[in-house]
Amino acid sequence: MDTSNSHQIMANETTPLVPAKNSKKSKTPLPKLQIGILMLLHLAEPIASTSIFPYINQLIRELGITGGDDAAVGYYAGIIESLFFVAQALTVLMWGRLSDRIGRKPVLVIGLSGACISMLCFGLSTTFWSLVISRCMCGFLNGNVGVLRTMMGELTDSTNMAQAFALFPMVWCIGGFIGPLMGGTLARPQDRWPALFANAFWDRFPYFLPCAVAACLFILALFMMSILEETLPTKRRPKSTSVMLGILSDELLTQQSVTYTPLRALFMPSVIIPIANYALLALLDISFRVISPLLLSTPTHLGGLGFHPATIGSWIALFGITNGIFQALFFARIVDWIGPKRVFCVSVSCYVPLMAMFPIMSWIVRARGEADYAITFALLCITGMQVVWTMAY
Numbered sequence: 436m437d438t439s440n441s442h443q444i445m446a447n448e449t450t451p452l453v454p455a456k457n458s459k460k461s462k463t464p465l466p467k468l469q470i471g472i473l474m475l476l477h478l479a480e481p482i483a484s485t486s487i488f489p490y491i492n493q494l495i496r497e498l499g500i501t502g503g504d505d506a507a508v509g510y511y512a513g514i515i516e517s518l519f520f521v522a523q524a525l526t527v528l529m530w531g532r533l534s535d536r537i538g539r540k541p542v543l544v545i546g547l548s549g550a551c552i553s554m555l556c557f558g559l560s561t562t563f564w565s566l567v568i569s570r571c572m573c574g575f576l577n578g579n580v581g582v583l584r585t586m587m588g589e590l591t592d593s594t595n596m597a598q599a600f601a602l603f604p605m606v607w608c609i610g611g612f613i614g615p616l617m618g619g620t621l622a623r624p625q626d627r628w629p630a631l632f633a634n635a636f637w638d639r640f641p642y643f644l645p646c647a648v649a650a651c652l653f654i655l656a657l658f659m660m661s662i663l664e665e666t667l668p669t670k671r672r673p674k675s676t677s678v679m680l681g682i683l684s685d686e687l688l689t690q691q692s693v694t695y696t697p698l699r700a701l702f703m704p705s706v707i708i709p710i711a712n713y714a715l716l717a718l719l720d721i722s723f724r725v726i727s728p729l730l731l732s733t734p735t736h737l738g739g740l741g742f743h744p745a746t747i748g749s750w751i752a753l754f755g756i757t758n759g760i761f762q763a764l765f766f767a768r769i770v771d772w773i774g775p776k777r778v779f780c781v782s783v784s785c786y787v788p789l790m791a792m793f794p795i796m797s798w799i800v801r802a803r804g805e806a807d808y809a810i811t812f813a814l815l816c817i818t819g820m821q822v823v824w825t826m827a828y
Contacts, residue, residue, distance in 0.1 A: 462594040469590055470599055472663045474606050476543065477583050479656045481610025483554055483649040484519070485755075486618035488724070489748035491515065492732040493622075494642050500563045505737055509729045515566050516725050522574025530578020531585070538670040539586050542578055544660060549576025551653035558646025561639075589666035604828070608759025612752045614649075619748015621645040627745075716827055719786055723821070727751070730793050738797040740806045754818055761822045769826070782827035789820045 492508050495515075501507040534542040553573035560566045584603070591599045623641040624632040637643070665671055731747045733739020742750075770778050796813045800806055 463592050465595050465599055466590055468662075469664055470587070470602070472659050473583055473586060473590075474602055475659055476547070476579065476656045476663075477603065477606050478610050478613075479547070479649075479652045480550070480577075480579060481607050482614040482617065482652060483550060485611055485614030485751070486645050486649050487516075487557070488728045488751055489615050489619035489732075490622040490642050490645070490744040492729055493744055494566075495563075497641070498561060498563070505734060508733070509726075511563065512729060513725055515570055517721075518567060519570045519574040520721070522571045523577055523580070524574075526575050527578050527581050531581045534578070534582050534585065534667070538665050538667045539582050539589075540660060540663060540665050542582050543663075544657065546577045546579040546582070547653050547656050547660070549573060550579075551650045551657075554646045554650040554653070558643035558650075559640055586666045589668075605759060605763060608755055608762065611755030612759065615748040615751035615755065617648060617748070618645045619744045619746070619751075621648060622744040622748075713828075716783075720825070720828075723786075723789065723824075726790075726793065727754075727817075730796065735800050735805070738801065740796065740800060740810060742806070750814060754821055757818050758822050758825050762825070766826060779827050782824055785820045785824045789817060789824055792817050792820070 492512050495501065495508050495511050496505060500511050530542050530546070550573050553569045553576070556569035556572070557566065560569055584600075587599055587603075588596065620627075621644045623637075624644050625637040625641065632644075728747050728751065729739070731740050731742045731750065732744070733741070735741045773781075792813055796810055799809050799813065803809065
């Protein structure tokens, strides 16, 4: 018998039909400094966007935009608040394509600069159209939402991507807590701290201080850009020879395997249905976030609660921090327990009673004549239902 053939036969007989799986790939350590900078850049956006919620309705009322008709405040507030998202939706893909050509960092600088200028303009606005222009400018110049997530994907790989992307909702919840609290506390500083803000400037622009603080956050973010590395492969700085030799084969393999899928190819049910669900969720969620401060700020004789901006900011901040803590501690366990589909159905079903609480609270105030402990209990119920509702995301 031929020895070589016998060895081949033995190898074939002892070789398992199903090859043993390789050992689990070790998790790549996260680039903590770079991801930390990205999260700080991301934190500035929810703080700035939610800081106007506690006082936007009172601002419109005091500027005389409604001509003295308090019932029309919600109409103008809805226009101003929605224009930012409309402008951002129209330009976010354009900023994404531009970042593929000139790099991620230049687009981030443009977005942060535009948001900074627009917040200052918003605080100095004294007419309806100046408010509209400042919010539209903030949306048109802000493509950071998509670019930040693209950079996160380029800084991570398959072993640590889920861990890194889980930071986005956590940071947004933190911003959703700080922003309303800051906006409500710093609005009309001449009333809260008359010794420090006795200048006539604050009487003319009583809501400039929260806008200025938000703008300072964007300026700080711009300074942080100096130590943020470019992640676009064609714009990266050349690395040392030893490092390049160690990762050359992996980069070549990655570049060869990357294929660009045309947008038209994504129009399939498995993609369109989740996107449609997410769009509907966003519509309902934003409507709640706009109606909530409107009800809290509307005078009691019109069916509202008549809260001041500081109180409104405190309640919105409570919504944000409660949601963040619940998502961090219990969301994953609930999904493992009942499954994602049931979580989605239960969460969506909470929206109807959530919105029904608004007319109930209005009825309570009309019946009792003031916002007492019953309104506090109702607001706490809304906080709990909102936590369940946001799990649908």
